[in-house]
Amino acid sequence: MVQNIILTKSNKQINGTVHLTGSKSECNRALIIEALSNGKVKVENVSDAADAVLLAGILRKNGIGSQKVLAGEGNSEIENSKSEIVDIGPAGTAMRFLTAYFAIQDNEVILTGSQRMKERPIGILVEALRKLGAHIDYEEKEGFPPIKLKGSFGQQTSKISIKGNISSQYITALLLIAARLPFGLELHIEGELTSRPYVQMTLAMLEAANIKHTWEDNIITISNQEFATTSLHVEPDWSAASYWYAIAALADKADLFLTGLTQYSLQGDSVITEIMANFGITSQFKDGGVHLTKEAKPINRKIFDLKECPDLAQTIIVVCAALDHEATFTGLETLKIKETDRILALQTELAKMGVKLIEKGQVYKLDCSEKFIPERMFINTYHDHRMAMAFAPLALIIPQLEFENGPVVDKSYPAFWTDLAKLGFGVEEIEK
Incomplete structure (x- = not known):
């Protein structure tokens, strides 16, 4: 049975306090660093996002006997393999980071995942790791998971090049293992x-774990070096915070307090404070978090370049559509290879309220000329947590929303629906 969510809001006012989970992005990096440090680094405030919980479990069990599925539901096509099978389900970050992590381990591993994961490319990262000296084969389709990592890593070179405009997770995966490579890593980033x-x-x-680097022009260099004994504290998730900013932007009156967030964050999505200032949202950092308030103001910004914060794209585009703000968006190149094709998903769902997201090359323009407000709107989530959460603020302008597969939010923000209910939204679970 699939659990859908019916979401309503009786008024357009929002106030209260929200305690956000730890950042999935920070936590996944910290967990890999912890594993590579051989216990020297400890992670504090581990996120309860499903992807982070999954990755932590895999790393804890790493090395446990062969023919064992370490996570997920397994894969009947490869369950008889003599290799250790690691099923990461829909967790894209885990797939990229573990590809690099297992490439330099001694044991033989097959990395697999959900059907959608098998459609998400991994070839650029695999090719880079092969050049470094990893032994990796494709089990099904060339360039895509599942992949077999054969261990017995022997470094062939320290200098590799990788395209910069595909996915930063490929680059991060390589940087995370760099200090463990005998000759270190000199990573050349091609293009933007x-x-x-x-x-x-x-x-x-x-x-923070004592791994030094240099970054000159397009070259990042990390030598072979030791991790320090230390702790890495995972900050609350700014990506999760973005949905509360969107809710504030669509409210008539907003007074929200998001605990634990700081003005100077490692997370790129903290730029949401600057973006949402365009929609009248003021951020005040005090009392151990950030206070959000809403004031009426004209929206003057017409172009949003989201190249450095693509995970905010759905949120910002939906807010603009809800406010009839026909903005233009750039920097969305990576959205088509996420949990779903997020461009197509946005176009399909926005069309249900008469809004068009028009694609012209790498530029996208909202057309709200035929927009209408339906009494009820069904939101397909496409197995994508951000589709559900980005569209949830529409409950402030549409009387009733129904979301397919409510638990999809567990991937990054398991308490999302619960938090909405605590702050006055009607949240009804139904079985389909």
């Missing part, structure tokens, strides 16, 4: 770097 803040986050977290 997408999601730069995520790479900066990775390097800052490595630095």
